[in-house]
Amino acid sequence: MNETPSPVPARLSERELHALDAHWRAANYLAAGQIYLLANPLLREPLRPEHIKPRLLGHWGTSPGLNLVHTHLNRAIAARDLDAICVWGPGHGGPAVLAGSWLDGSYTDTYPGVTRDAEGMAKLFRQFSFPGGVPSHVAPETPGSIHEGGELGYALSHAYGAALDNPGLLVACVIGDGEAETGPLAASWHGNKFLDPVHDGAVLPILHLNGYKIANPTVLARIPEPELDSLLRGLGHLPLYVSGDDPLTVHRELAETMDLALDRIAALQDEARTGGSTRRPHWPLIVLRTPKGWTGPAEVDGVPVEGTWRAHQVPLDQVRSNPAHLAQLEAWLRSYRPEELFDELGRPTAEVLACVPEGGRRLGANRHANGGLLLRELPLPPLETYAVPVDKPGRTLHEPTRVLGDLLADLMAATAERRDFRLVGPDETASNRLQAVYGVTGKAWQADTLPVDEHLARDGRVMEILSEHTCQGWLEGYLLTGRHGLFSCYEAFVHLVDSMVNQHIKWLRTTRALPWRAPIASLNYLLTSHVWRQDHNGFSHQDPGFVDHVLNKSPEAVRVYFPPDANTLLATADHVLRSRDYVNVVVAGKQPCFDWLGLDEARAHCARGAGIWEWAGTEDGVREPDVVLACAGDVPTQEVLAAAGLLRRHLPELAVRVVNVVDLARLMPAEEHPHGMPDAEFDALFTRERPVVFAYHGYPWLIHRLAYRRAVHPNLHVRGYKESGTTTTPFDMVVRNDLDRYRLVMDVIDRVPGLAVRAAGLRQEMADRRTRHDAWIREHGTDLPEVADWSWQD
Structure with missing residues (x-):
C-alpha cells in the first residue's frame, strides 16, 4: 500500500481563511433562504409570517456540508486552474448546489432572469420547491450537474464514468454516509481498479459523515475510525481525515487536506504519464466529519436538532403559525450576518467571491457537465x-x-x-x-x-x-x-x-x-x-x-x-x-x-419499424387476408414462419399475411408515442377485424397494452413468455410457453371462422406433434429432427 503523505503546514492566510468562511456563510444563508423565504430575502425588515412559504420543502441537514465542499473546491480550482466538476451524491441537498451556482454567477448565465442581486435572490428563493419552479433535489435544471439527486447509490460510479478518457479532468464526488450504505455504492468503490492514470482523469471521493440518515444513525459514522480506515484502505484508497464543528478550524484543515489530496493525485498521474510507472495507484479519499444541519438551530422546542437526524429536512416546520419558531428562524438567518455578505443591491461582496473561479472553470459552468457541447459524431463504418x-x-x-x-x-x-x-x-x-x-x-x-x-x-x-x-x-x-x-x-x-x-x-x-x-x-x-x-x-x-x-x-x-x-x-x-x-x-x-433479409431490405424494414413479409405469406392481393401472423423477436419470427409454412402446405387456400415488428412502439397510437402508427396505417397492416395471432418475445400482455385501443384488438391473440421455464431444449422452451409453430397453427384454426370443423384433422395432428416432441426430448435430450433441421422453403 502506498504510504500516507506527510502533513504540510496550512497554506491559508488570514485573509483567505475569512474569505472562505464568508463564501460558506453566504451559501448557507442562501440554502436556508430557499427552504423558507417567499419574500424579504435580505431581511431588510423584521421577518413576518407572510414572508414564509406556505409549504416548507427541502433538505437542510446535508446542505452545510455540501456548501463547505463547494467553497473549498472553488478555492482549489482557482488556485490550481483545475478543470473540475463535482458529483453531488447527497443530491437532495439541492439548495446548497443552487446556492453555489448563484454565487459564482453560472446560475444567472443559465437563467438570466435570476440575477445576482436582491431581485434575483428573491426569485431564487421563491422558485425552490415551488409550483412552476425547480425541484428540491440536484436535477437537470441545476447548472453543473450530471447526477440526479432523487435516488442514492450512483454518485461514485457516475464520477468514474465521467473521468474515463478525460485525462485532464478532476471529478470530485461527495458521498453521503446514508448513500454509502447502498449496494450500488458498495460495488462502485472498485472503480479505482479500472481507472488508468495515463488516459483517464482522476476521481476524488469525499465521504461526508454527518452521522444520520432520515431517522437513523449511519453505519460508517458509528464504526470506530480504525475500522473505517481499514475498510477504506482495503478498498484501495488512501484516506485523509477532516473533522470538527469549529468553522475556522475546519476551513484550515479542509484546505490543507484538499491540497494534500490534489498534490497526491498530480504526483500519481505524473508518475504514470512521464515516469512510466505501471503500479496501481492508491488514490486519495477525504473523510469529512461535520455535524448534520451544522450552523442551524441547536434545539427546537427543547429537543436537540443540530447534529441529529432531526436536522435532515426542515428543522423549524411551524414558522408561519408559531411565533417562537418564526423568531428562531430569524435569529438563525441573521446569524450568518447577511449584511456583511451582500452589498446594498444584494450582490455578493468581493470577499465572498475572492476564491471563486472564473468562466468555464466554475463548477456551474464546466462544459463537461453539459456533455452534449463536447459530443462528436461517431465514425460508424459502412x-x-x-x-x-x-x-x-x-x-x-x-x-x-x-x-x-x-x-x-x-x-x-x-x-x-x-x-x-x-x-x-x-x-x-x-x-x-x-x-x-x-x-x-x-x-x-x-x-x-x-x-x-x-x-x-x-x-x-x-x-x-x-x-x-x-x-x-x-x-x-x-x-x-x-x-x-x-x-x-x-x-x-x-x-x-x-x-x-x-x-x-x-x-x-x-x-x-x-x-x-x-x-x-x-x-x-x-x-x-x-x-x-x-x-x-x-x-x-x-x-x-x-x-x-x-x-x-x-x-x-x-x-x-x-x-x-x-x-x-x-x-x-x-x-x-x-x-x-x-x-x-x-x-x-x-x-x-436464420438470415431473413438482405441489407437493403433490412434497412427499409427497420425504417418502417413494422411491415409485411410478402414472400412468407399466401395473400393473393385481391381480398383481405383470412388471418394475420405477426411476430416480434428472433425466435418468435422463426416460429411464425414455420407455422406459415405448415399452413401453406396443409391449408393452401388460406390467405395468410405475415407481419414482422422491429420497433415495438409502432404498435402504439401516434398520439401516445412519436413512433406510433395512425389508426389508418395500423388497420391497413393488421386489418380491422381479421384474427391476428401475434408471437411476441416477451410477456404477452404488453402487446395487448400497446394495442388495446386498436379496432382489431378484440381479435388479437398474443403468445409469449408466461413464466414457464426450466433447463431443457431450445424448442421445448417455446412449447412450454405455447409459442411453438404447432400451437400457432392450432390458434389459427381456432380463430379463423369455418376452420374449426374443416381443419379438425390438422389441428389434431399439430397437437400430436407437441405430444411427440415431449416424449422425444425426454428420451433423446435433443429437439425433434423436423425442428432441429427445419429451414424456410418457398
Missing part, C-alpha cells in the same frame, strides 16, 4: 462491410451479435485516438459474442494480472465488472460528459438497473425542455442471451420483462427494438448509435439465427 449475404430467406444462419461484434471492433479502432467510445457489461462481452473487440482493445484493468489472464489492458476500453449497477453508472457518467457507449447484458439480469434507468429517462425527458442542455448520445442496451435461448441455464436466467419496464416511461425518450436477424441488427445498431437523448433497448440473439 454496414456493407459486415452484412451477411441472403440469396433466399431462411436458408443460412449467423450469430447476429457476432456479426455486430465485427462492426464494434472497427468502431473501437476508428475511435482509438479520440477515445470516446466504450463497451460496458458484467463479465459477458465474449459470452455475448462481441469478443472481436479484443482484437483492437482490451478490458480495462489496473489490478494484478496472471499469465493465464486474457485481454486485460491498462488502457482498455471494454469495461467489465460483475455489477450491473456499476456498469450502468459508468456508462451514464461517460455519456453525460459527452461520449458514446453500449451496454451489453444478459436480458434477465438487466432488471438490476431498473431504478437507475428510471432516473436516466427522467433526466433525458427533463433536459428536452432545457434549451441550454445540449443533446447527449443515447444510452443503448444490447440485451442478448435472452429468454428463449437460456434453455441451458434454466428458469433463473429467463425473464424478458425489462422492455415492459422501459415502455412504461416517457415515450419521447424510450425506444425498444427486436431485430429478427443479423442484418436487421446491424441496421438497428447503426441507428441507435447515431441517436441522441434516448434510451434504446435492442433485444437480439447470440445463437445461430
Whole structure:
C-alpha cells in the first residue's frame, strides 16, 4: 500500500481563511433562504409570517456540508486552474448546489432572469420547491450537474464514468454516509481498479459523515475510525481525515487536506504519464466529519436538532403559525450576518467571491457537465462491410451479435485516438459474442494480472465488472460528459438497473425542455442471451420483462427494438448509435439465427419499424387476408414462419399475411408515442377485424397494452413468455410457453371462422406433434429432427 503523505503546514492566510468562511456563510444563508423565504430575502425588515412559504420543502441537514465542499473546491480550482466538476451524491441537498451556482454567477448565465442581486435572490428563493419552479433535489435544471439527486447509490460510479478518457479532468464526488450504505455504492468503490492514470482523469471521493440518515444513525459514522480506515484502505484508497464543528478550524484543515489530496493525485498521474510507472495507484479519499444541519438551530422546542437526524429536512416546520419558531428562524438567518455578505443591491461582496473561479472553470459552468457541447459524431463504418449475404430467406444462419461484434471492433479502432467510445457489461462481452473487440482493445484493468489472464489492458476500453449497477453508472457518467457507449447484458439480469434507468429517462425527458442542455448520445442496451435461448441455464436466467419496464416511461425518450436477424441488427445498431437523448433497448440473439433479409431490405424494414413479409405469406392481393401472423423477436419470427409454412402446405387456400415488428412502439397510437402508427396505417397492416395471432418475445400482455385501443384488438391473440421455464431444449422452451409453430397453427384454426370443423384433422395432428416432441426430448435430450433441421422453403 502506498504510504500516507506527510502533513504540510496550512497554506491559508488570514485573509483567505475569512474569505472562505464568508463564501460558506453566504451559501448557507442562501440554502436556508430557499427552504423558507417567499419574500424579504435580505431581511431588510423584521421577518413576518407572510414572508414564509406556505409549504416548507427541502433538505437542510446535508446542505452545510455540501456548501463547505463547494467553497473549498472553488478555492482549489482557482488556485490550481483545475478543470473540475463535482458529483453531488447527497443530491437532495439541492439548495446548497443552487446556492453555489448563484454565487459564482453560472446560475444567472443559465437563467438570466435570476440575477445576482436582491431581485434575483428573491426569485431564487421563491422558485425552490415551488409550483412552476425547480425541484428540491440536484436535477437537470441545476447548472453543473450530471447526477440526479432523487435516488442514492450512483454518485461514485457516475464520477468514474465521467473521468474515463478525460485525462485532464478532476471529478470530485461527495458521498453521503446514508448513500454509502447502498449496494450500488458498495460495488462502485472498485472503480479505482479500472481507472488508468495515463488516459483517464482522476476521481476524488469525499465521504461526508454527518452521522444520520432520515431517522437513523449511519453505519460508517458509528464504526470506530480504525475500522473505517481499514475498510477504506482495503478498498484501495488512501484516506485523509477532516473533522470538527469549529468553522475556522475546519476551513484550515479542509484546505490543507484538499491540497494534500490534489498534490497526491498530480504526483500519481505524473508518475504514470512521464515516469512510466505501471503500479496501481492508491488514490486519495477525504473523510469529512461535520455535524448534520451544522450552523442551524441547536434545539427546537427543547429537543436537540443540530447534529441529529432531526436536522435532515426542515428543522423549524411551524414558522408561519408559531411565533417562537418564526423568531428562531430569524435569529438563525441573521446569524450568518447577511449584511456583511451582500452589498446594498444584494450582490455578493468581493470577499465572498475572492476564491471563486472564473468562466468555464466554475463548477456551474464546466462544459463537461453539459456533455452534449463536447459530443462528436461517431465514425460508424459502412454496414456493407459486415452484412451477411441472403440469396433466399431462411436458408443460412449467423450469430447476429457476432456479426455486430465485427462492426464494434472497427468502431473501437476508428475511435482509438479520440477515445470516446466504450463497451460496458458484467463479465459477458465474449459470452455475448462481441469478443472481436479484443482484437483492437482490451478490458480495462489496473489490478494484478496472471499469465493465464486474457485481454486485460491498462488502457482498455471494454469495461467489465460483475455489477450491473456499476456498469450502468459508468456508462451514464461517460455519456453525460459527452461520449458514446453500449451496454451489453444478459436480458434477465438487466432488471438490476431498473431504478437507475428510471432516473436516466427522467433526466433525458427533463433536459428536452432545457434549451441550454445540449443533446447527449443515447444510452443503448444490447440485451442478448435472452429468454428463449437460456434453455441451458434454466428458469433463473429467463425473464424478458425489462422492455415492459422501459415502455412504461416517457415515450419521447424510450425506444425498444427486436431485430429478427443479423442484418436487421446491424441496421438497428447503426441507428441507435447515431441517436441522441434516448434510451434504446435492442433485444437480439447470440445463437445461430436464420438470415431473413438482405441489407437493403433490412434497412427499409427497420425504417418502417413494422411491415409485411410478402414472400412468407399466401395473400393473393385481391381480398383481405383470412388471418394475420405477426411476430416480434428472433425466435418468435422463426416460429411464425414455420407455422406459415405448415399452413401453406396443409391449408393452401388460406390467405395468410405475415407481419414482422422491429420497433415495438409502432404498435402504439401516434398520439401516445412519436413512433406510433395512425389508426389508418395500423388497420391497413393488421386489418380491422381479421384474427391476428401475434408471437411476441416477451410477456404477452404488453402487446395487448400497446394495442388495446386498436379496432382489431378484440381479435388479437398474443403468445409469449408466461413464466414457464426450466433447463431443457431450445424448442421445448417455446412449447412450454405455447409459442411453438404447432400451437400457432392450432390458434389459427381456432380463430379463423369455418376452420374449426374443416381443419379438425390438422389441428389434431399439430397437437400430436407437441405430444411427440415431449416424449422425444425426454428420451433423446435433443429437439425433434423436423425442428432441429427445419429451414424456410418457398
